[in-house]
Amino acid sequence: GAVVSQHPSRVICKSGTSVKIECRSLDFQATTMFWYRQFPKQSLMLMATSNEGSKATYEQGVEKDKFLINHASLTLSTLTVTSAHPEDSSFYICSAFQGPTEAFFGQGTRLTVV
Amino acid sequence: QKEVEQDPGPLSVPEGAIVSLNCTYSNSAFQYFMWYRQYSRKGPELLMYTYSSGNKEDGRFTAQVDKSSKYISLFIRDSQPSDSATYLCAMSGSGGGADGLTFGKGTHLIIQP
Numbered sequence: 358g359a360v361v362s363q364h365p366s367r368v369i370c371k372s373g374t375s376v377k378i379e380c381r382s383l384d385f386q387a388t389t390m391f392w393y394r395q396f397p398k399q400s401l402m403l404m405a406t407s408n409e410g411s412k413a414t415y416e417q418g419v420e421k422d423k424f425l426i427n428h429a430s431l432t433l434s435t436l437t438v439t440s441a442h443p444e445d446s447s448f449y450i451c452s453a454f455q456g457p458t459e460a461f462f463g464q465g466t467r468l469t470v471v
Numbered sequence: 472q473k474e475v476e477q478d479p480g481p482l483s484v485p486e487g488a489i490v491s492l493n494c495t496y497s498n499s500a501f502q503y504f505m506w507y508r509q510y511s512r513k514g515p516e517l518l519m520y521t522y523s524s525g526n527k528e529d530g531r532f533t534a535q536v537d538k539s540s541k542y543i544s545l546f547i548r549d550s551q552p553s554d555s556a557t558y559l560c561a562m563s564g565s566g567g568g569a570d571g572l573t574f575g576k577g578t579h580l581i582i583q584p
Binding site for chain 1: 475477479505507512513514515516517559571572573574575576577
């Protein structure tokens, strides 16, 4: 199957700082990428849809000024958590869509804000 | 009511048993149905997908969709300890993956050697 690489896999940051997470599709071009968030023992919750060359579409309740998404190329989308707080600690996962049903996921990023 | 309901388990069965995992959903617009396997602290891995109602088999895995009952199942035959993981059902509308996926909570499966 296709490979989606997510980096870093784990990050610890201080409260108030910003963290950038990268999601790359390694062997295909992805016009659409998705960002999910997963709390322990909870389902993956879609945060936003990232479209190459245009603004991301955020799900209801997700602060777009806090979770900045940039999809500058067909193989790279980034999620920046700005002014991180402990409640932002979570497992963030990206996926790249290769239609119609092929959504491939990255390895996930464990964010801990201290 | 959540859009997708899935029993989180844990479900523990002996090696070699047939495993049945299920999800129910409420949104009749869902057309694509997927099963993902997720190991601890890793991203989900696509196992199978089915479009609309019907069955699909791939090796030891069989996926079933009953749209009239809004019920989907994943069966694992001859279960192995390496099958121990969390299994997530996921669904999307007619746009397929382009719409983003709605996930169940995941069922934690333990296969006892």
